[in-house]
Amino acid sequence: MRIVIGEDQLLLREGLVRLLEEAGHEVVGSAGDGPDLVRRAKAHHPDLVIADVRMPPSQTDEGLRAALEIRAAEPGIGILVLSHHVEVRYAVELLSDDASGVGYLLKQRVADLDRFFAALERIRAGGSVIDPEVVSALLGRARGDPLAALTPRQREVLALMAEGRTNAGIAEELVITEKAVAKHVAGIFEALGLPPEVDGHRRVLAVIRYLDR
Amino acid sequence: MGPTDFRSGGQRPAGSSAVEPALAAIGLCSAGLAVVELSVVLANEDRGTSGAVAALPAVVGLVYVGAGLLAWARRPHNRIGALLTAAGLSWLGWGLRAADIPLLAGLGLLCGALPFAITVHLLLAFPSGRLEGGAERIVVGAGYLLIPFVYAPTELLGASRSDDIGVLDVVDDPAVADVAQVVQTAAGALLLAVTAALLLRRLRGGGAGRRQAAPLYLSGIVALIVVVLLDVLDGAGLTATGGWPVDVLNAVGVGIVLLLPLAFLAGVLRGGFARAGELQELVRRLGDAPLPPDRLAAAVAAALGDPTASVAYWLPSEGRYVDAGGAPLELGPGRGVEEVVSGGRKVGAIVYDGLLLRDAEPVRSVARMSGLALDHERLAAELRASARELEASRARLAEAADLERRRIARDLHDGAQQRLVLLAIESELLARRAEDPEAVRRTAGELHAGLDAALDDLRAMIQGLVPPLLAERGLCAAAQELAAQAPIPVALDTDADELDAPPHIQSTGYFVINEALVNVIKHAQATSATVSLHHHNGTLRIEVTDDGIGDADRTRGSGLAGLADRVAAAGGTLDLESAPGAGTRLRAELPCG
Numbered sequence: 001m002r003i004v005i006g007e008d009q010l011l012l013r014e015g016l017v018r019l020l021e022e023a024g025h026e027v028v029g030s031a032g033d034g035p036d037l038v039r040r041a042k043a044h045h046p047d048l049v050i051a052d053v054r055m056p057p058s059q060t061d062e063g064l065r066a067a068l069e070i071r072a073a074e075p076g077i078g079i080l081v082l083s084h085h086v087e088v089r090y091a092v093e094l095l096s097d098d099a100s101g102v103g104y105l106l107k108q109r110v111a112d113l114d115r116f117f118a119a120l121e122r123i124r125a126g127g128s129v130i131d132p133e134v135v136s137a138l139l140g141r142a143r144g145d146p147l148a149a150l151t152p153r154q155r156e157v158l159a160l161m162a163e164g165r166t167n168a169g170i171a172e173e174l175v176i177t178e179k180a181v182a183k184h185v186a187g188i189f190e191a192l193g194l195p196p197e198v199d200g201h202r203r204v205l206a207v208i209r210y211l212d213r
Numbered sequence: 214m215g216p217t218d219f220r221s222g223g224q225r226p227a228g229s230s231a232v233e234p235a236l237a238a239i240g241l242c243s244a245g246l247a248v249v250e251l252s253v254v255l256a257n258e259d260r261g262t263s264g265a266v267a268a269l270p271a272v273v274g275l276v277y278v279g280a281g282l283l284a285w286a287r288r289p290h291n292r293i294g295a296l297l298t299a300a301g302l303s304w305l306g307w308g309l310r311a312a313d314i315p316l317l318a319g320l321g322l323l324c325g326a327l328p329f330a331i332t333v334h335l336l337l338a339f340p341s342g343r344l345e346g347g348a349e350r351i352v353v354g355a356g357y358l359l360i361p362f363v364y365a366p367t368e369l370l371g372a373s374r375s376d377d378i379g380v381l382d383v384v385d386d387p388a389v390a391d392v393a394q395v396v397q398t399a400a401g402a403l404l405l406a407v408t409a410a411l412l413l414r415r416l417r418g419g420g421a422g423r424r425q426a427a428p429l430y431l432s433g434i435v436a437l438i439v440v441v442l443l444d445v446l447d448g449a450g451l452t453a454t455g456g457w458p459v460d461v462l463n464a465v466g467v468g469i470v471l472l473l474p475l476a477f478l479a480g481v482l483r484g485g486f487a488r489a490g491e492l493q494e495l496v497r498r499l500g501d502a503p504l505p506p507d508r509l510a511a512a513v514a515a516a517l518g519d520p521t522a523s524v525a526y527w528l529p530s531e532g533r534y535v536d537a538g539g540a541p542l543e544l545g546p547g548r549g550v551e552e553v554v555s556g557g558r559k560v561g562a563i564v565y566d567g568l569l570l571r572d573a574e575p576v577r578s579v580a581r582m583s584g585l586a587l588d589h590e591r592l593a594a595e596l597r598a599s600a601r602e603l604e605a606s607r608a609r610l611a612e613a614a615d616l617e618r619r620r621i622a623r624d625l626h627d628g629a630q631q632r633l634v635l636l637a638i639e640s641e642l643l644a645r646r647a648e649d650p651e652a653v654r655r656t657a658g659e660l661h662a663g664l665d666a667a668l669d670d671l672r673a674m675i676q677g678l679v680p681p682l683l684a685e686r687g688l689c690a691a692a693q694e695l696a697a698q699a700p701i702p703v704a705l706d707t708d709a710d711e712l713d714a715p716p717h718i719q720s721t722g723y724f725v726i727n728e729a730l731v732n733v734i735k736h737a738q739a740t741s742a743t744v745s746l747h748h749h750n751g752t753l754r755i756e757v758t759d760d761g762i763g764d765a766d767r768t769r770g771s772g773l774a775g776l777a778d779r780v781a782a783a784g785g786t787l788d789l790e791s792a793p794g795a796g797t798r799l800r801a802e803l804p805c806g
Contacts, residue, residue, distance in 0.1 A: 054685060061685040085672050085681045088697070089690060108668045111661060137698075 001047035001124055005030040006037030006063050007082075008055045016050065016110065023117055034062035041070045046077060047124050052107075053083040053090065064090055071102075078123040082107045086133045095128060103129035119164075127164050135162040150188065157184040236282050239298060243278040243305060247271040250308040270308030273470050277301025280474035284481040288515075292342030293481045296335050297474050303327030326364035328470075329401065329440055330356035333408050335477060336433040339426065342481075352407050363400050367393040398444050405437045429476045432469055439466040509583065509590055510537065513563055516579050522565040524553075524583070526591035528598060534562060537590065539598030551576045555584035560591045606778045613775055621674070628670040636663045680723065688712050688719040692726050692746055699730055699742070706745035714753050714805040721783040722746070722755050725801045728776045729757035737761025737797055753785075753803040764793040 003025050007013040017027045029040035033056040041049050049070055051063040067079045080103040081094060091104050103123045109131065110116050119129040139155055150158065153174075160170040167185065171178040250271040278301030285294025307328065309321030333356040337349040344350045367390070412430040439462055446459060514522040525534035525542045534542035544550065544564065553561045563580050639660045646652040675681070683691035689710055696703035712719060726744055733742045739761030747754045765773070773789065780787040785803035 054681070059684075083681075085676060087682050087694070089682070089686075089694065106668075106672075108665055111664070 001120070002026050002028045002044065003048045003050060004028055004037070004041050004044055004046040006032075006034070006049065006051040006055060006066060008032045008052065012052075012107070019110070019113070023113075025120075033057055034066040037063065037066045038069050038073075041066075041077060042073060045074065048078040048080060048120060050080045050082060053081060061090070064093070068093065071098075075101075077101075078120075078126075079103065080105065080120065080123055080129075082110070084108075086131050086137070088134055088137050091130055091134045095130075099128045100126040101128070104134065105129065105131045106133060122164055129164045130162045132159050132163060135159045154184050154188050157181060158188050161185065161188075233286060236286055239302075240278065240282050243275065243301065246305050247275045247308075250305065250311070253311055253313070267311055269467060270304045273467075274301045274304030274306075274308060276471055277304055277474040280478035284478050288342075288481050291481055293335065293339060293477055294342075296331060296338060296342065297477055300328055300331040300335065301474070303331060322368055323360070323365055325368075326360045329437065330360060332433060332437060332473070333404060336408060336412060336430060336437075339429065339477065339480060346411075348407075348411060352404065352411065356404055359397075359400050359404065363393075363397050367397045398441065401441045401444060405434070405441050408437065409434045426480065429480055432476065433473060436466065436469040436473055439469065509586055513579055513583060517563075517565055517576060519566045522563060524561055524587055524590070525550075525564055526561045526587070526594040527559050528591075528595055529559075530595075531598075535594055535598050537594050537597075539594055539601045549576065551580045553580045553584050553587045555588040558588075560584060560588040602781075606781050609775070609778045610782055613778070621678070624670075624674055628674070629667050632663055632667040632670065636660060636667065639663060679720070683719065683723050686711075688714065688722050689746060691719075691723050692744055695723075695726055695730055696744055700734060701739060702741045703730065704741070704743045706743060708747060712746070712748045712753065714748060714803070718753055718783055718803050718805050721779055721785070721803055722753055722801070724779055725755050725776060725787075725799070726757060728772050729799045732765065732772060732799075733757070733759045733761065733797070736765065737763075739796070748805065751804060751806045753801075753805055755801045755803070756798065758796060758798045760796045762793070763791045763795045763797050765789065765791040765797045 003020055005013060005016055005020075005027055007016060007030070013030055013032075017030065020027055028044045028046055031037035031040050035057075037049070037051060037055075049067060051067040053061055053063045055062040055066075063083075064081055067081050070077055071079055075098065078101040079094070081090065082105055083090075084107050086104065086106055094102050094104055101123050103119055105116075105119065109119075122129055136159060139150075139158070156174060157170055160173055165173065167178050167181040171181045174181070251268055254267040254271070277297055281294050281297030281299070281301055283294070284291065284297055288294055303324050306324030307321055309317045309324070310319075312318045312321060330353075334344075334353045337353055338344055344353060412434065416427050416430060443459075443462055443466065446462070510523045513524055514520055523536070525536060527533075528535055536542055542564070549565045551563045551565070552559055553563060563576055563583070565576055639656060643653060643656045643660060646656060680691055680694070682694050689707055689712055692707070693705055696705045714722070726746075730742065730744070733739050737759045739759035742757065742759040745754075745756045745758075777787045780801050780803065783803050785801055788800040789797070790800075791797040
């Protein structure tokens with residue numbers, strides 16, 4: 001796929017470009033700051049934009065704002081936001097309008113090549129990918145609400161759901177049957193008072209919206 | 214040195230050091246004279262005069278001189294000391310009449326009327342040492358004029374007196390001498406009557422201080438009456454024959470004459486009595502600006518006659534009193550506090566012994582007079598207080614920063630550094646297993662997992678140093694995150710999504726909220742908390758309240774002390790309200806200008 005990268009740390013940017021090109025993707029542009037990233041994304045109409053959150057000139061959430069701007073201007077472009085740390089609030093902002101074709105991962109996940117490339121494909125296909133850290137941060141906030149009622153297994157399943165996994169993927173990851181996963185998912189939805197949905201990323205969105213109310 | 218550290222209520226003003234050698238010289242000369250007189254008395258004892266009576270002028274003179282010099286040294290601006298000394302010298306002079314040298318004896322005889330005149334002067338000048346009315350000046354002047362115009366001629370005429378030694382007898386005519394004696398006695402009685410009238414008028418018109426002076430006035434008048442009566446009896450020739458009235462009069466006279474100088478001394482030095490004089494003294498001292506630190510306290514203590522009296526300075530920024538050294542004021546039991554106002558503002562207070570000075574009026578007078586000087590010293594005290602606080606807080610901040618660096622170094626050493634060493638070893642193993650693809654895959658997987666863990670460590674550390682959300686989104690977002698992460702419901706009350714405050718102020722604000730919430734969760738046993746965050750007119754106001762058990766003490770938690778230091782370093786103020794059972798409210802105000 002055609003990709004535009006926004007990353008101000010040169011070593012990381014070059015590493016990412018090499019990685020993507022080795023995997024057969026085409027990096028059509030790379031930017032070192034927010035405004036430049038928006039410009040290049042609009043110029044190249046890539047399949048995917050990979051954006052680092054913290055970038056010049058403000059060294060704040062420049063990349064995230066650029067990603068949201070690109071998304072608003074060209075909804076067809078998939079967005080993957082990377083950062084050295086994850087914030088629940090950023091995940092919610094990225095997903096709240098339209099969760100399709102959006103991902104938010106820790107930078108260190110890039111090194112897990114199989115998962116990383118799978119995530120890229122899911123985003124291009126209109127799915128969503130949320131870092132497990134975000135989910136565990138949300139679960140850590142449980143204060144006497146329905147989440148506290150979840151079993152440890154249900155929490156594991158919920159975390160994998162948030163990553164955008166299908167029931168089959170979760171079953172494989174946890175080495176249990178798909179039937180068992182379906183039971184857990186139903187239990188989670190029941191605990192959270194949500195109707196079960198077929199669409200993977202909608203499940204994530206629903207969970208996050210519910211948790212971050 | 215604080216104001217409570219003064220050496221005595223009668224601390225000497227700076228200019229008195231030049232006076233003291235002169236006073237010491239007077240004292241030495243007087244003592245010498247008294248010794249000579251007493252030895253003469255001892256030598257003459259066989260002449261038939263009673264030794265005790267003959268020794269009286271020397272003893273009384275010494276007591277007067279001693280009391281006078283003490284009063285003079287302690288209250289250099291008060292003439293009572295000088296007058297007492299003069300009275301003492303005149304008594305010593307009178308003692309010379311017993312001398313064998315005729316000229317000296319005559320001189321001594323002429324001194325005989327001086328104690329009377331000076332006693333009148335003392336009574337009318339007390340307590341300030343100054344004659345305040347025209348009548349007083351006339352009476353005192355008349356008292357002194359009696360000596361050359363009435364007393365001396367009488368003596369020169371050689372009245373037939375018991376103590377007549379005939380040295381100055383110019384005209385030996387008993388008839389003329391008798392008339393002169395009557396004139397002298399009458400003049401003395403008249404003077405006494407007028408003096409008594411003036412003193413009584415003063416007692417009736419005066420306040421508490423005057424009433425306290427009443428015993429002294431009365432005993433002074435009694436002393437004068439005794440002198441006049443003795444004179445009358447003497448004139449009637451009764452003293453020679455003796456009898457009980459003379460003995461009683463003599464005894465009362467000696468007693469009062471000995472006690473009077475001590476009463477004057479006490480009156481000058483101690484509270485109540487000396488107020489009027491000391492207030493004038495205070496005004497003079499305050500006029501000798503600039504007063505060195507804690508001189509004001511000493512001057513006030515002297516003015517009130519309360520050696521424990523001190524001044525406190527009001528620090529409006531902190532809403533409390535401090536002493537001259539900048540230390541917070543502590544009030545013991547029985548301490549009175551009189552507010553001092555200057556230019557319509559509270560600038561300090563006079564702290565005094567409420568038992569010693571039951572009547573607050575003189576304290577109020579002193580407070581009124583010392584306003585300006587106290588305000589001046591207050592600014593100095595404020596400066597010293599903030600300098601002291603600044604120094605302590607700077608030291609604590611440096612210590613905290615050092616501890617923080619050590620913590621970071623330890624975290625890096627125990628965490629990332631250790632892991633990276635292991636990973637370096639692992640990568641070396643990977644190279645050696647190149648022949649075995651399965652082993653390579655396994656080792657590489659371990660390597661990756663190790664690196665992930667090292668990255669997790671670093672991420673957690675960075676989160677602890679400067680939370681990324683604070684750096685990227687500012688305080689409101691970071692505060693929201695803190696509230697969201699808390700295990701109890703924390704409501705955030707803020708009217709803005711973003712604060713236009715400098716980064717370091719936002720960091721301090723974050724630190725405040727974080728520390729406050731940590732305390733709420735750890736100690737308060739609260740079920741909920743509220744964080745409010747408002748930015749108005751260049752001030753960032755943060756308030757963290759909870760519904761817990763309260764009773765949080767700023768000094769108890771080192772966290773709160775560190776917080777106060779950090780807030781102070783940012784130029785802000787921190788305020789803790791935590792009554793037992795009433796929850797805790799922590800307020801911080803940070804300037805954003």
